[in-house]
Amino acid sequence: MPLLHLTTNQTVEDKTGTCQQLSRQIATLLDKPESYVMVILDDCQSMTFAGSSEPTALLELKSLGLPENKTSEFSQQLCTIAGEILKVEANRIYIEFSSPERHMWGWDNRTFG
Numbered sequence: 001m002p003l004l005h006l007t008t009n010q011t012v013e014d015k016t017g018t019c020q021q022l023s024r025q026i027a028t029l030l031d032k033p034e035s036y037v038m039v040i041l042d043d044c045q046s047m048t049f050a051g052s053s054e055p056t057a058l059l060e061l062k063s064l065g066l067p068e069n070k071t072s073e074f075s076q077q078l079c080t081i082a083g084e085i086l087k088v089e090a091n092r093i094y095i096e097f098s099s100p101e102r103h104m105w106g107w108d109n110r111t112f113g
Helices: 015-030 068-086
Strands: 003-008 038-042 057-062 093-098
Touching: 003 015, 003 068, 015 038, 015 068, 057 068, 068 093
Parallel strands: 003 038, 057 093
Antiparallel strands: 003 057
């Protein structure tokens, strides 16, 4: 059930293609089936970082069983991906990692717990 929610003040021309690209990359990153991956892209948002409206992004990655010992590695990879897609510098990206308990994530009329 990986979910990547990307919010940025940049304009993404090919939203569908970008979401599909991110979906594949998240599935690979987390070693999860892409059939469970959801990507939400919110571009053209009013955002500032460090008092500046230069290109910036917030990534929220949620996944059951997200390995806490890999968040540093994931941060590096996600910053690289976001940098390539959005042309945002890594020092202007925040990433929130979340690993909800299985009973706190629902899908298909049930929870995963």
